[in-house]
Structures are given as C-alpha cells and as structure tokens.
Amino acid sequence: MSLVNETYILPAEKREGRSGSHGSVFPLFNDTARPDFLKxxxxxxxxxxxxxxxxxxxxxxxxxxxxxxxxxxxxxxxxxxxxxxxxxxxxxxxxxxxxxxxxxxxxxxxxxxxxxxxxxxxxxxxxxxxxKLVLDNQLLPLHASAGFGIIVGRFGERESVETSLRGPGLLAYVLEGIFEVKDRLLQSRDALSVPDALSLDFECFTHGGLVLFICDNGAAAA
Incomplete structure (x- = not known):
C-alpha cells in the first residue's frame, strides 16, 4: 500500500510484510510515490x-x-x-x-x-x-532539519495536544495504545498521512499511549 497526496489511513492489518532468516519486516512504505514531506x-x-x-x-x-x-x-x-x-x-x-x-x-x-x-x-x-521515553504528556523532538522532523510522546489517558506545524504535511504512527488524530481513530501500529495538514491535534485514549509523528519542515512549532 502506498502513501498518496491525500489524507490516507494505513491500518496495521492491511500492510504486507516479508519474512526471512532474521525474522519479519512490515514496511510502511513501498517503492511508489509518497508525499513531498516524506521523500x-x-x-x-x-x-x-x-x-x-x-x-x-x-x-x-x-x-x-x-x-x-x-x-x-x-x-x-x-x-x-x-x-x-x-x-x-x-x-x-x-x-x-x-x-x-x-x-x-x-x-x-x-x-x-x-x-x-x-x-x-x-x-x-x-x-x-x-x-529515554517517559510519560510526561509532552512531545519530544528527536530530529529536526530543513526537510522534516521526528517527534514522539508518551501520554496518559484523555491527555490531548493541539499545536501548529511549520509547514504542511503530517504522518502519525501509533506505537502503543489508541489515539484520535485529526478526528481519525488509530490503534496500535496504524498510520495516518495528512499531506496538507498545517496543525497537529490528537487525544490519547489509553494510559501510557505512545505515538510518533513525522512533520514537514521540522518539529511542531512552539
């Protein structure tokens, strides 16, 4: 399944994996086109x-x-x-x-x-x-460059965040728990691509939920 230049949910159960002598790999991307902010x-x-x-x-x-x-x-x-x-x-x-x-x-x-x-x-x-990742209900910038940023956070139940982005483009990936991101419900290992997003808003529905975002043009704005 490929990411396209429109809002797209990628459920965990629909991704195709591959197995080898080392174990298994479930890639989020394949070789097809993806939004500019993920190139x-x-x-x-x-x-x-x-x-x-x-x-x-x-x-x-x-x-x-x-x-x-x-x-x-x-x-x-x-x-x-x-x-x-x-x-x-x-x-x-x-x-x-x-x-x-x-x-x-x-x-x-x-x-x-x-x-x-x-x-x-x-x-x-x-x-x-x-x-180290801690339960502090805050987003932690792990990488920021001229191209994109990676941010991650661990949140308690019913904790929410709303902030602006420095440029259009957002990929959300739920690592643990259940989140509502941009009014879409995502469970563990589900992903959401919103290429034209200019803001980030989400709510965590499980204690200790862990979520990762890739945003265009660096991490979320202060």
Missing part, C-alpha cells in the same frame, strides 16, 4: 527479530537511522562496538557511508523495534544520540 525517508519498518537474529544495515551518504525498541531490547554492532538499546529508550545513529552495521537480538526470544532511515544533510560520520 527524505528511505525506510519506515516495523521489525521483529527472531531469537539470536540480526539485520544488516548498509547506510548511504548522509543516511541516519532512528531505532526505537518496542518489545525487548536490541544491540547495534559496528566498527567493533556494541551499543545496547533498551526498551523505553531510542537511538539515532549516522554510520559512515559504505560501512555496515547490524542490529542484533542477543536474547532467546523475539524482539520488536521500529527502524526509520532518512537522509540528513547535517549528519556527520559516527554521529550518535539517544534518550
């Missing part, structure tokens, strides 16, 4: 690694990866280093172009995580940052 995004994958499984990443020039564990924890291996990424935390990494790194499951049970790859002209080789 910098090279991949947006919901991935489950089998016990002991690993996934190789081969970054392009100025490509950055955003990794968010959703069930269990993973390790990022590269250049002789092993970086643990625990559940409830996130990591943004820009490996050197032409190098390779692996996301590994060191445990004896499956793990699940979100992987977003995107072009970031401001990224330098080996740039890395991360943090």
């Amino acid at each position: 910098s995004v090279s991949r947006f994958d919901d991935i489950t690694l089998r016990a002991g499984g690993s996934l190789e990443l081969c970054p392009g020039a100025k490509e950055t990866f955003f990794i968010l564990p959703l069930a269990g924890s993973v390790d990022l291996l590269g250049a002789g280093d092993s970086i643990p990424i625990e559940n409830g935390t996130w990591l943004k990494a820009a490996p050197s172009p032409g190098s390779s790194c692996r996301i590994c499951n060191p445990f004896d049970q499956p793990v699940n995580f979100l992987l977003i790859g995107y072009d970031d002209p401001q990224a330098g080789s080996h740039d890395m940052s991360g943090g």
Whole structure:
C-alpha cells in the first residue's frame, strides 16, 4: 500500500510484510510515490527479530537511522562496538557511508523495534544520540532539519495536544495504545498521512499511549 497526496489511513492489518532468516519486516512504505514531506525517508519498518537474529544495515551518504525498541531490547554492532538499546529508550545513529552495521537480538526470544532511515544533510560520520521515553504528556523532538522532523510522546489517558506545524504535511504512527488524530481513530501500529495538514491535534485514549509523528519542515512549532 502506498502513501498518496491525500489524507490516507494505513491500518496495521492491511500492510504486507516479508519474512526471512532474521525474522519479519512490515514496511510502511513501498517503492511508489509518497508525499513531498516524506521523500527524505528511505525506510519506515516495523521489525521483529527472531531469537539470536540480526539485520544488516548498509547506510548511504548522509543516511541516519532512528531505532526505537518496542518489545525487548536490541544491540547495534559496528566498527567493533556494541551499543545496547533498551526498551523505553531510542537511538539515532549516522554510520559512515559504505560501512555496515547490524542490529542484533542477543536474547532467546523475539524482539520488536521500529527502524526509520532518512537522509540528513547535517549528519556527520559516527554521529550518535539517544534518550529515554517517559510519560510526561509532552512531545519530544528527536530530529529536526530543513526537510522534516521526528517527534514522539508518551501520554496518559484523555491527555490531548493541539499545536501548529511549520509547514504542511503530517504522518502519525501509533506505537502503543489508541489515539484520535485529526478526528481519525488509530490503534496500535496504524498510520495516518495528512499531506496538507498545517496543525497537529490528537487525544490519547489509553494510559501510557505512545505515538510518533513525522512533520514537514521540522518539529511542531512552539
């Protein structure tokens, strides 16, 4: 299923996945056209690694990866280093172009995580940052550039947010719980694309709901 230049809901159960020796991948995008505000995004994958499984990443020039564990924890291996990424935390990494790194499951049970790859002209080789997600009912900017921004937040039941955007374009992806975004009800792993959105408004209907947004031209305006 492709994202088109109109408001579009992408239910989790209608996305086509693929399986391999490492586990399964459910991409949000395919190779068809997508809205302008998402053209910098090279991949947006919901991935489950089998016990002991690993996934190789081969970054392009100025490509950055955003990794968010959703069930269990993973390790990022590269250049002789092993970086643990625990559940409830996130990591943004820009490996050197032409190098390779692996996301590994060191445990004896499956793990699940979100992987977003995107072009970031401001990224330098080996740039890395991360943090912890907390229930603070606020949106946390994880990336902002001239092209787009990634923001995420964990919210309590009946908490709501309404704010303006710096440019048209909004992708919402519910990681956990149930949210109403732009008057559309979204459940866990559902997505909503609103290419002409100039504002962001949503309400959380579950305690500890986790939601991620990609917005045009940076994060939500103050």
